[in-house]
Amino acid sequence: AQTVTQSQPEMSVQEAETVTLSCTYDTSESDYYLFWYKQPPSRQMILVIRQEAYKQQNATENRFSVNFQKAAKSFSLKISDSQLGDAAMYFCAYRSAGARGGKLIFGQGTELSVKP
């Protein structure tokens, strides 16, 4: 079975600075997807960024980028130029590529606070 581990329960960053959130996962599959989701206090999960395992190039979405290390099974999220609105819970998630659709397996989450 696949597992996702986020070892940082809490992280803090100064506004305008850069922060990196860590995620490791375990799988025997070779093809899969990885995601970072943001969950503000409103509870609505919002997709931040996704990575296909077969792509070597790291995904980037504006201020958000990932460092995908397939051999090490590591998938960290870097937030540049942090803004107050980035404060939220961040979840790393794994999804098998085999079937249409398919469940997400989430990590425990990292609570990010942004200091003005």
Place this chain on the structure above:
Amino acid sequence: GAGVSQTPSNKVTEKGKYVELRCDPISGHTALYWYRQSLGQGPEFLIYFQGTGAADDSGLPNDRFFAVRPEGSVSTLKIQRTERGDSAVYLCASSSGLAGDEQYFGPGTRLTVT
């Protein structure tokens, strides 16, 4: 267009009662997912529908939990004989059903069993 909606937003019930939680997916989305999120934890998968049928129900914790999607749109999660341990936020998500597609989440229903 409208996103995923869930009703009620909050539900308080007594131990042993029956509850129904409703999810309205994004129009046209064939895949629908239910997750349960306990306090301070990541969401845990419960069940996934492709159209009207349950494609994967491996996450349902026991036979007190049941979900339906009779017309391939709205889904209802049903919990019988509720227990205090069922207290959590129940999240619904929908997607187009294509491989690796984005799952769009609703705001969740917070269930409290007293």
